[in-house]
Amino acid sequence: MRQSIIQWFKFGSPQSFYPLAGRMIPWFWAAAIAFGIAGLWISFFVAPTDAQQGEGYRIIFVHVPASWMSMFLYLIMAFWAGLGLALNTRVSGMMAQAIAPTGALMALLSLWTGALWGKPMWGAWWVWDARLTSELILFFLYLGFMALQAAIDDPRRADKAGAILALVGVVNIPIIYFSVKWWNTLHQGSTINMNKAPSMAHTMLWGMLLMALCFWMYSIAVALTRVRAIILERERHTEWVKHAVA
């Protein structure tokens, strides 16, 4: 038991995590590209034309994975942040910091593709739909996290402050989602309901899953690349970094 904890902390140290991340990155890239090619093939050549939405529905193959990832990544970011706060491991805060920009990018892509999908289907770039609105708020939460970390000079303090904010956000995200949903149904502004879409064909589901896996692998690869940079930036005055870069 004791041994395994020590082992765990070993990988929790930047010194051993840096080369480990370096070895893992190419594998995640390979997986991302493989899943991406398969997913794109299904998206464009296997999945049939939708009876109602024509070819326009194909946006779903990037829109849904981006939305999923934006939410997953927030949870993972908060998990690392909370771990850092609880156990005071150095890598945790760096991971949270490395994930945030990718999460924000996914939220942005989700909003962008959502707008491009909404225009031909609903006739508007933006509707105050519950999902769209909470995605927008999620995007703001990411920006807030990044801005707070950037504004604090001492990295250890920045990690802790960011962790508290991320955890407060985790508590708030469900509250925000349900409040926005209720607000939206009360207003009855948009008559379009995404749930009414025709039951999804198997091929579509496969396409979406493969694309989601591609986005997963991509996110991990990018976050690991960024965490390597962050490790070097923060630990640049330690002995091991000088040897690692040689």
Added chain:
Amino acid sequence: MQWHSIDEFFAMGGYAFYVWGSFGACALLMFAEPFLAKRRLSEVRQSLIRERLADELELQQKNS
């Protein structure tokens, strides 16, 4: 396969702007982001290598 020609594929049944706008934005940003992350990493590395060089030069000058 539902496409009969390349043109038809790119036309996307009249939704070309929306479909390619979405996929294009994803491709662009998901190409740019790793590129930026990579550059950040190599910038730190460069500066670390420069620092090492400076250390070595300082040492040489001291010895000579």
Added chain:
Amino acid sequence: MNSFLATVRRDLLLAMRRKSEVLTAVFFFVIVTSLFPLGIGPEPALLRKIAPGILWVAALLATLLGLPRLFAADHVDGTLEQMALSPSPLGLLVAGKILAHWLLCGLPLVLLAPVLGVQFDLDASALGILMLALLLGTPLLSLIGAIGAALTLGVRGGGVLLALLVLPLYIPALIFGAGAVEAHIAGLGAGGHLSLLAAMLALAVFFAPWATTAALRVALE
């Protein structure tokens, strides 16, 4: 508990010595809400429709205006440090400061709301619901805002950052607060909205002082 009341008393006493700072938020609330009819037009039906939203957004921004000062003065002169080292639990002192902030920045808005609501042609029962919603909602704004204020303490560009951090978290309060009055006007009954506001307030009363305390300890490191 004594130290909690002592903190409230201390902050109120300090505010009384500097009345202008307290009045700024209240004036802001009054002026912003009065500007809207001038910008939109005097049509009573339209004003009734937008009243809850405008009063709530103005209340939200007025609360935000006072937030940067919540801990800043104590941080600069070192009294916050003394509080962190005090034998009394910091969470209790922080809760006292938040209550004082609400008494100074939130309660005046609740009391002024009916007067301003009349400008928007709201009837007596709608004004009552508005007051009740603000009474439940403004403490929530102070509690959530305190977390943001503690996180941005002593940070570059703290004021703008504070708005960026806190405003997204204010959305549920805004939705249910303004929604309560709207639902009442529409004849749907405000009970559901008000009880949800109360539930969120209960959650925040337990959670927010704890998170604020943790953030303050980080800021003092």
Added chain:
Amino acid sequence: MLNVSDLACSRGERRLFANVGFSLAPGEWLHVQGENGAGKTSLMRLLVGLSPADAGTILWRNEPTPSAEFRRDMIYLGHHAAVKEDLTPLENLRLAAALDGIELDEHASMAALIRLGLRGREELPVRVLSAGQKRRVLLARLLTRPAVLWVLDEAFNALDVSAVKLLGELIGEHLAVGGMAVLTSHQPLPVPGGKALML
């Protein structure tokens, strides 16, 4: 009573000090010396529990700090004035005690202010007082807050000759009844005895 061992601290990437250790028994005091930037204030902040140490342990009555007992037994006066400019010295003293959960009557607070030479200034707002007088308002807390361990960071700064002598006497009296003190300063202190720690 106070046992400190292997304490290490860094600011950003710079290592300030490492392997700092000392212990204090009732009636003893420690003089922390060092150049500007050597980490005297950082050591004080570690000691009282404001910032976490990189390594090392601090034990108070054989318990790791910061415990509730330590908070009750310890008073820390740092660089900051830690007084409210808009309040009078009397209000400052009484509110600070109230926040600490201590009952402080009129008599005790007046006596403390008079001992520190603030006679006739009890009812003036602190902002009209001089820097040295503000410092004296803060120092009055040493008399109104019952604490065993005094941690005073540069407490002798901005004090005139008579105030330096007075503070020296206060510390002497505190030590005589079994108190302890940790002081920082560049110059020799008007307190006899004491251990020295060079950073």
